[in-house]
Amino acid sequence: MYLSVCTRPDISYALSQLSQFNTAFTKDHWLAAKRILRYLSGTTDYGLVYVKTVYSDNQSALRLLEVKEYCHRKTKHIDIRYHFVKDLIKNNNVITEYMSTEHMIADVLTKPLSRIKHLSFVKELCLQKLGL
Structure with a gap:
């Protein structure tokens, strides 16, 4: 949870859905958790970079x-x-x-998205490779 709140907002929705099953998880939940970990391991050099622009619909x-x-x-x-x-x-x-509602990147924090839209919003969230 720390990652999604403090450093990696791109996994917030997936973690919020998965955390509903903390007390009664199944093999499917374990596979979903492993998928999140694989995603994180593939994007370890991503971090938040803040900009001064505020968008409103x-x-x-x-x-x-x-x-x-x-x-x-x-x-x-x-x-x-x-x-x-x-x-x-x-x-x-x-x-x-x-910015029109359909282009709001906050959707990645609250809604399930297609892979393409998710990756697009990850870029717009200012998650960038840090070159570590």
């Missing part, structure tokens, strides 16, 4: 971040913490971009 939220005024009649209810994010964007500490 909510165009309205992105539009609010672009507005120069902090106070607006329709946005008075927004928490002060929102303004911190807006300052990060203003100072170029974070970049925001629109």
Whole structure:
């Protein structure tokens, strides 16, 4: 579990499914666990590399971040913490971009995916060979 939480998010979904059978595992579960270990052994030189771009599928939220005024009649209810994010964007500490829902890489953490889509999202998660 440590690997999926701290260093290897690409195995999160597989581990969450497998962990449901910790107390009553079968041969199939053992084979699935071995497959995860084989995947990890084949990608030992992968690690997280962080980027500053934040993607959203909510165009309205992105539009609010672009507005120069902090106070607006329709946005008075927004928490002060929102303004911190807006300052990060203003100072170029974070970049925001629109991305459609079907291209959201967070799916690799929550949904079963085809092998091709999984490998594509692993690249987009910034898991890269570290050259160890």
